Amino acid sequence: MNILLWHVHGSWTTSFVQGAHRYLVPVLPGRGPDGLGLARTFDWPDTVVELPPERLREEPVDLLVLQRPHEAALAERWLGRRPGRDVPAVYLEHNAPHGRPPDDGTPADLRHPCADRDDLLLVHVTHFNRLLWDSGGTPTRVIEHGVVDPGHRYTGELGRAAVVVNEPLRRGRTTGTDLLPELARAAPLDVFGMRTAGLARRLGLPRDRCRAHELPQQELHEAMARRRLYLHPVRWTSLGLSLIEAMHLGMPVVGLATTEAVEAVPPEAGVLSTRPEALATAAAGFLRDPDAAAAAGRVARQAALERYGLKRFLSDWDALLEEAIRR
Known part of the structure; x- marks a missing residue:
């Protein structure tokens, strides 16, 4: 199957392209958001092919995986065919809704851009996302991450906690950046991700309590x-x-009991709580007891x-994909 995404x-995408298909990825001069092309920091197989828009019409595309609302118009212009x-076509929704329901109770801000479509399947990556989004009459499915x-x-040789988040200063409360000072007092933090430089200074933390790292993808897992x-x-x-x-690495987890995390992390794999002070206590406990940390990591x-x-x-x-082709 030839799949355009x-x-x-x-x-x-790194996980998705491990399948037994041929994957076509648009590429544009400058490799902007609509034409990023092949990954440079992830290991993708040879079955992933980057193509400029003018060559896409020549390709026998069997199915589209849309991930942003404007991609349908791009696909129609570049392929000369209407998605769905x-x-x-399937529409893959990566995110939970960020909107707030209006005061009158109508779910306008939670309504998905693909709501009430009969020409595609809407796929969510978590059950929490499907629960929150108003998809109207659009057929929806959930395929959890792999x-x-x-x-x-x-x-676990370093007595520090790993945090992975991109742009923690810009994203603020969404990523729990405001909680880091309290947590850093319980366990020194190593924050990995894009645009983390200056994080300790902005949070008023000593550098030994909060270190920022922007590592290549191939080095990240070893460091974590x-x-x-x-x-x-x-x-x-x-x-x-x-x-x-x-x-997967075998790390114990200490985290907020929000969204889908409560489904992903079993109790024996660490500590989830909506109380930041409970997370601080749990993190300090794992620092004191490496054996308990390793045991929880094995369960995780x-x-x-x-x-x-x-x-x-x-x-x-x-x-x-077979279901989408048969529709």
């Missing part, structure tokens, strides 16, 4: 696994793939392999 979410009408197993690399625990202070997210990757890894393994993920997607 945009390079929007590098980590998710002339060529099968990741390429990085292996059990956990050593050396930290004693994975800290997930995010208030509002679909379900961070970094959390699932940390569990087994849970991640069972629920978020790549084989299950690809099998679910193959079934859904």
